[in-house]
Amino acid sequence: MALxxxxxxxxxxxxxxxxxxxxxxxxSIGRFRKRVYAEGHLRLLRQAVPQASFAIVFDCEPFDCGPxxxxxxxxxxxxxxxx
Numbered sequence: 001m002a003l004x005x006x007x008x009x010x011x012x013x014x015x016x017x018x019x020x021x022x023x024x025x026x027x028s029i030g031r032f033r034k035r036v037y038a039e040g041h042l043r044l045l046r047q048a049v050p051q052a053s054f055a056i057v058f059d060c061e062p063f064d065c066g067p068x069x070x071x072x073x074x075x076x077x078x079x080x081x082x083x
Contacts, residue, residue: 010059017042020053029054 013031015038020026029045032038038056045054 014059016057016059017045018055018057020055026055031059 009031013033015032015035017029017032017038018026019029030038030041032041035056035058042054042056045052
């Protein structure tokens, strides 16, 4: 059930603070429900660790999307170009 809890938390807390590391690596610091909460926490982090680089990202993944559900659909009432 932990996987479901992680997915639920990701949906409820989409704003993420990450610490940027060398070689395009990153470490997640925390998740937040609103961007303004993440910005406040980021201000404190920058005061506490001024030499580190941090970023706020919106962690968005398509949920409940099967392999064929995400393909663009052709409108049903559009005539074919070959007719």
